[in-house]
Amino acid sequence: MSDNGFEPKIVAFLCNWCTYTGADLAGTSRIQYPPNVRIIRLMCTGSVDPTYVLKALLDGADGVLVGGCHPGDCHYQSGNYKARRRIIALKEILKQAGLEEDRVWLRWISASEGQRFADTVSQMTQYLKEKGPNPMKKEWAV
């Protein structure tokens, strides 16, 4: 699908210690990125319940970004590993259900990686623009 004025909505679940702080750093460094991302702050990606991601997709979010600390850097020792396992399982379930698992992105972005955060949002926005609107919303509404 081409870019015909479609602006995807991305809900981001970011951990307080790494990616949320990285997003703040993008701000203090004035690194610009598309406004399509809307952030929810959690203490740890280990507390991202797969139902949050599902809910966002079913409500009509075009993409969900889960952002946490790099492996080994989790503030709570291993929350990011837990998140990784859960997101992999969730994506598998989405795939089995014939839903588009590539709308869910899991990324490790540290507190010092403001540029990486902005780049991730830009890439994801572009990817979803090319992919088009989330069909799940319509299906659900019917």
Added chain:
Amino acid sequence: MDIQQHAREIGLGLDLFSCIQCGKCTGGCPVSMTTVLNVRSLVYGALIGDIAGPIHEEALWDCTCCFTCVERCPKDVRPAEVIIALRSLLVEEGKVPSTIGNALMGIFRQGNPLGYAREDRIAWMDGLEVKSAQEGCETLLFTCCSSAYDIRAQAATKALVRVLQAAGVDLGHLGTEETCCGNEVRRVGEMGLFEMLVEEGKPLLEEVGVARMVTTSPHCMNTFRHEYQLGMDVLHYTQALARLLEEGRLNMTGRVEKVVTYHDPCFLGKQNGIFDEPREVLKAIPGVKFVEMDRIRDRSLCCEGGGGRMWFEGTNTEGRLAFQRVQEAADTGAEILAVACPFCMAMLDDAVKVKGLSERLRVMDIAELVAMAL
């Protein structure tokens, strides 16, 4: 003039804004003490969109494209690219030194800058059995135009083929279809011709279907590696020889009882980081006593043969770097100055003769030395 108008575009296109005018580029430029060419000033001129002061059209052709400026820039600016971009503008206007123009014409018409007939490209093979790559082979040998046509370089090419075949390498060659790689074409700024060479050369190379190409020249290796995006391993022949040594396939039973020093080609060393393999090969030759000059590896002195300088004398004919270089080699007490590039061979061999050092010093290709020890 046009160049002034285009300077700003060049500045923007090459992202020169990181430049802090520290002078590391010009300070390391091998020709900066013998020509008015000042690459730092050119970067500045392009950056601010006013190049009228710094530019000196004829001196633009003095750059050897050794890329020392690129390698050393602390801000990741690529100063030499400014020179190449400015040369391109001159090329478009047809303001090219006649000798360079002739070389480009030769490449366009006959596939080689010397302007020799395409059919003669394989004349060097006389007395050798070299397979046609099109019929299938394990390794493709790509001979630089100099290696194919230049009489002195031909000897090195022959030696290399003998060495590779003795080591059991299944070698093939493109025959008369082989055409100039275009490394220097791009560096003298003839972008149109370079694109044409890539467009025609790339399918030809890929159709052969080999996993590995071995080049006689670091210049060919450089452009094939970085500017062709080929799906194959491109090796300089010294790398291939070093691998054969390591695998125990290169058996040297003879001896070369000589004191040997080695000159790093810029396109092999500085630009591609290949410093050790040529030395490993030389040191493995029985009888060779290997000595180093002072300016080696990252600090090697350019022979002044790259970037189109094979076809252009330069604005300063007095202070040739090759003169200095052969003196340095002779001062080590070496009897042989080993080279690994047909351009270095031509420049240094000439300098040895001009400086009257022929009695003391011989310039030889590494492949020739290995062949002597077979």
Added chain:
Amino acid sequence: MKPRIGVYICHCGTNVAATVDVEAVTEFAATLPGVVIARHYTYMCSEPGQALIKEDARTLGLNRVVVASCSPRMHEPTFRAASHEGGVNPYQVEMANIREQCSWVHPDRHEATDKAKALVYAAVMKAAHLEPLEEREAPVTPGALVIGGGVAGLVAALDIADAGFPVHLVERSDRLGGRVAELNRTFPDLEPVAEWLPALVDQVRRHPNITVYLNSRVTDITGFVGNFEARVGPIEAGLAPAQIQVGAIVIATGYNVFDPRLKPEFGYGIYPQVVTTLELEQRLSSGDLTVNGKTPKEVVFIKCVGSRDQQLGRPYCSRVCCMISAKQAQLVRQALPDARVTVFYMDVRTFGKRGEEFYDEARRAGVRYRRGNVSEIYRRGERVVVRVEDTLLARTVEHEADLVVLAVGMEPRPEAADIAALLKLPRSADGFLLEAHPKLRPVDTAVDGVFLAGCCQGPKDIPDTVAQAKAAAASALIPLMRGVVPMEAATAVVDPELCAGCGMCVEICPYSAPALDPLWGVSRVNAVLCKGCGACAVTCPSKAIRLQHFTPDQILAQVEALVGW
């Protein structure tokens, strides 16, 4: 209690207001469910801004507050405190980050305003679901751990010890004093280090409150602000490690000197004529400046070796080399009055107190400054040639020299990475340890109770190092002197009615906070141990555990608002 929400939109001067239409956002907020009042103000964090919240809370009976301004990482404590004074529970305060994550990153006014509305909407929706929580306090272990025995560590240790607390000072090497002990004299007063460093070391060694561990390193740290437990292991095997308890930690692990072999063009390690500033320092101490047995006649300094260099991944300025070069050039002039001393530079950065004057003094002492970044060094007879473009002449020169001094920059110590890993401390892209905020929290880290002093945080000179060490000590003393630290209120809680007693929460928790009650067969969370990560809540198959302040209904309300707007 029915939500009565007050919404406050901050202009942050023009930081928000220049891009976000604060009036439109305020009007929008006023229409949201539960919102009793919506206001916008220039600086919500200012005294009058906070007064607005307190006043409204009292007069309008607010029970929830939403502030749309900077990141909660910045001012959440401020607005929690203001709301609390107005009678609102601090945990019923929510922030919408419309500066760092909106106005500063989205230049388009329409887009930024639209996004700000969505963020405010989500904050209001979450606020409506927020529950009051109680903040409790935990006692603090009196005492501090200082890692690193250089000037930063020595000064920090002394200040904390002088305040009456035990200090454990851990040093890797076999002596105290760090890098400064390798110096001869310091800028800008040319004072010999020997006149003050031994006294400082001695003070530390004799201090009754300081225990020094030489040849030792910290191998493990657990716990949190107020109650850390560290294992100090001797570097030589065979000795028993010490286990120490402290309330705060100061990291002062210092820097490494750049290895100029990574810049092969300078021929360091090949030519005896080429030395580093640190090596010259030792020669100045010994008084022997000869090279190959001869007194140098031409001395060259090269600046920015290993600094300001993108190619090496060291893009930063090391901040001290300009002053070190100016100092050493003067000292060489004094020691060798017949020698010509030339400094090649890209820029001269002699900032700070007496910096420019010191540079003036160097030039007046006869030191020649020439602008150009040296590109190459090679041999010529008994000398070396420094090849450089004098950019002011626009001419490349071969400057022959008998002694070349490379002003080597600073780089992070690899050991600092180990400490960072132990404490989960972030490092900046250059590898130095990252402060919590570049301006307002320069000695704090992302981990409460852990502070930075000296060059582990980035290159700095001795006065800055000492200033930072004193700041770190003062910050570390805050929890130590208070004697208590606030405990995480947003902990996990179990609903015993729903809990099936499967024990999955017990298994997943890294802090052993949940445990099965042997009598009732259900899980209970020990609030003292819980850090509030929320892993148990996601794992619980019967959804009996909730992480307070981040409950599913709160988060789903945010999701709905963000997608719905």
